[in-house]
Amino acid sequence: VTLPPRTRQRAKEIFDKITELGLTFERNVRDNTIRVVFTPEDMEGLPDAYLKAQVSSLDQAGNYVLPVVGTSYATFMRRAKSEAARKRYYLARNSRGGEANLLILAEMFKLRQELAALYGYPSFAQYSLRRKMAGTPETVSTFLSEVMTAVTPLAKKQIEELREAKAKNTGKRLDETRLEHWDVDYYQDLIGRERFSIDEERLRK
Numbered sequence: 001v002t003l004p005p006r007t008r009q010r011a012k013e014i015f016d017k018i019t020e021l022g023l024t025f026e027r028n029v030r031d032n033t034i035r036v037v038f039t040p041e042d043m044e045g046l047p048d049a050y051l052k053a054q055v056s057s058l059d060q061a062g063n064y065v066l067p068v069v070g071t072s073y074a075t076f077m078r079r080a081k082s083e084a085a086r087k088r089y090y091l092a093r094n095s096r097g098g099e100a101n102l103l104i105l106a107e108m109f110k111l112r113q114e115l116a117a118l119y120g121y122p123s124f125a126q127y128s129l130r131r132k133m134a135g136t137p138e139t140v141s142t143f144l145s146e147v148m149t150a151v152t153p154l155a156k157k158q159i160e161e162l163r164e165a166k167a168k169n170t171g172k173r174l175d176e177t178r179l180e181h182w183d184v185d186y187y188q189d190l191i192g193r194e195r196f197s198i199d200e201e202r203l204r205k
Contacts, residue, residue: 007118014115018108025104028097030069036092038064038085045081068093077182078189090182162187 003011043051043064054072057065066072066089073093080086097104112124121127125137134140159179165187167177179187192198 003118011115011118014111014118018111018115021104021108021111025097025101025108028101028104032068032096032098034068034092034096035065036068036089038066038089040064042080042082042085046076046079050075050079068096074185077185080186083180083183083186086182086186087180161191165191 037059040062050072054064054066059065066076068089073089076089077086080089112127116122116124116127119127121130123137125140129135129137129140134143162184163177163179164174166172166179166183167174169187169190170177
């Protein structure tokens with residue numbers, strides 16, 4: 001599509017602004033200063049090597065003050081026995097960028113809609129796919145639906161295995177047990193160690 005000079009200038013302004021917003025979004029995530037405080041009890045289940053590596057993070061009260069970036073997060077989510085502690089860490093990590101990034105996403109959405117309209121497309125999805133192999137949003141949706149149909153039974157089976165492991169571990173009935181996002185890594189690791197003798201920490205070393 002050949003745009004009039006003034007419209008072409010506006011498109012360039014939108015491209016530049018979207019790039020700028022994207023960089024700011026990434027910087028807000030990367031440079032976050034969020035720290036989560038954990039008591040020694042919260043650290044139960046974590047390997048000795050991990051605890052030794054976190055000694056520098058101890059505050060005057062003897063609590064661990066951990067960042068939400070780096071290697072400390074992954075090991076914590078796999079090994080910390082406390083579900084409440086894992087939940088706090090999970091929510092803190094997924095809050096990186098905070099309200100500022102939500103505002104950035106909203107602005108980027110509006111700019112992308114405006115850009116699509118400049119080129120005569122009703123949505124950014126249609127604009128973005130116009131020169132790609134998929135061609136249309138409908139093709140993408142059909143493909144994703146086919147993938148979902150293929151993987152859903154296996155995903156449900158795996159989730160049910162994790163839920164059963166949680167029920168056994170917590171002493172609750174299966175129908176009273178709900179698997180949360182912050183449970184997944186912990187119970188995958190637990191099943192790996194108990195059923196297959198797979199120790200992620202030993203593999204890491």
